Amino acid sequence: MDFFKIHHEDNGTGARAGILNAGHGQIETPVYMPVGTKATVKAVKNEDLYDIGCNIILGNLYHLYLQPGIKIIEAAGGLHNYMNWKNNILTDSGGFQVFSLSEKRKVMEDGVEFKSVLDGSVHFFAPGNVVEMQAKMGSDIIMVLDECSPFNLDYGHTRDAALRTLRWAEESTRARKRLNSSRSKIFGIVQGGFVKDLRKFSAQEISGMDFDGIAIGGLSVGEERPRTIEMLKYTLQYTDPKKPLYFMGIGDPEGIIEAIDAGIDMFDCVMPTRISRTGSAFTADGRINLKNKRFNYDFRPIDEACKCYTCRNYSRSYLKHLVKSREILAGMLLTIHNLSFIFNLVNMARNAIISKNFRGFRNDFLERYRNREK
């Protein structure tokens, strides 16, 4: 059985619909993957995720390595057992966190030394042991260690980082072969900052290596959205289209639609869960913040068309009260809604691709979403 099979391709856009045959069950693509950094998608139970049709979540090696530690997860029988999650888990390598969270780090040819955000202790990640640790956790999809360049890094350092990421990628494929197991799939990551030549070279090189999928990293890191999409589309021209393509770090409704349009199959972002904990909610008419006084007597659900648990049971007025009172239930209910909204959006996009109407769907959705509720 192929790991990835594309069964519909849109005319006129890059959008495509497919199936990933991953270690813990099939995943329809395009797919949004909720972020469960520390072995929990924040503020929801696994059942809440099953209810909205979630077949894959993310875990993060950097955070799990520091707390509780890989040994404990291994002793628990792997990350699935540990957190009692029955579907797929993609684990991020922690490359992004090493470079964004740790103040002090020392990049060397064979890996990166960094200080823990928790206690300042010193650690070393190498491409090979990063693959091994993810395999020990029982990850269904392993990500290679990469060096994510900051948005405004100069050319020389961006090139150095991109080339090092390629050498680490090669080393990662060797480490994966040593594992001698086919259950865990492994994805390479294209870097190269905002330099077209580096993006092109990286995409071609990663496409030539023995990976099960290809991720586009280093985008959506602070730049304006049009630039993100331009660089994404440019990069995808040189990326093997037969493999599943994963945009790391995009998850807002507009970004998701643009990424699918460009040909992306998988994406993740903390944004939908993070905004849930500060009172924000997606609606078909744009994003709203429930702290607003105008919701005091608004007894409608967040989104009239939404069929999620939160919209079936609670009013904007009640949610406004919970947000205002800083009740934990606010974050719980908004997370359920916002994830449901994203899953529903991606489902509709997938159906539109299958019924050859993606462009129309895309335009209708974006027009209404951008014409925010007064």
Place this chain on the structure above:
Amino acid sequence: MDFFKIHHEDNGTGARAGILNAGHGQIETPVYMPVGTKATVKAVKNEDLYDIGCNIILGNLYHLYLQPGIKIIEAAGGLHNYMNWKNNILTDSGGFQVFSLSEKRKVMEDGVEFKSVLDGSVHFFAPGNVVEMQAKMGSDIIMVLDECSPFNLDYGHTRDAALRTLRWAEESTRARKRLNSSRSKIFGIVQGGFVKDLRKFSAQEISGMDFDGIAIGGLSVGEERPRTIEMLKYTLQYTDPKKPLYFMGIGDPEGIIEAIDAGIDMFDCVMPTRISRTGSAFTADGRINLKNKRFNYDFRPIDEACKCYTCRNYSRSYLKHLVKSREILAGMLLTIHNLSFIFNLVNMARNAIISKNFRGFRNDFLERYRNREK
């Protein structure tokens, strides 16, 4: 149909088992009532409460009056609709909060003026409007406005507060008659601090008034537990035993068993939900705090005999990690466990009363619970 019916009384202790026929369905007593101060029992969904057999929760007039305000709750069709809770709600009058939370308050003969904890604005609660506001929220059980004396208050002030509480109680029964509705039941509150004569007089006076139930207030406010139980038992000698008897503010396993032993039918306390948010959990072998390192490799459930969602699905090791990582899921899962533990305890106590074995059950439970896990 009688509001309250006692169907079993223990020999040798004051324990009894009964049924409350409240506005939103029958409640078996003894009953622990989880506290949903601000229209949510913190960190759980209503379904979590239904799952553990919860038929009644508390709301608090003081907090709900300040945020979102009674008008919004009334416009929502009452508190049940507002928070989508299908079972019973007992609302506390806010007397306790006026006297414990508000720094500045002015007690007058006809009520109490206080400053909001939220914004310092000035408000006035009178016995009559406190009853009316609870009725407007659709409360199944209304509590009268009372003046809760601090633990170490002198005799004169304790007496003044107790006598004022009695006059307010009388006024509350008149306000309730004016409501001209039988759906909302109303409970009087016995005060009197730690002065036996005042407790006796208050209990007798409240017992003589037209109340559907009687609460014992002003205990478990900082004193040693033996003193609480002594004063409770003394007070109950002078309290009408045909009415449901409610101990305000007790909810730890030992306290619950002692209160049931003394003849209490209903009790509430934030303690089981509050400790859930700081990593503590009840077990048959005493309370544990999951922050402890000894749980790192402990893959057993919190309590081997517990059948709750948390114990069926998660290990101490994982919960330790969630607590340590300050994940919201920690509070969610521990709240489910701790409430389940309390509900199971009260259920076992009830069955022991019915099968005429309460004293044996009580002694066995307390011996094991106090002989804490090493």
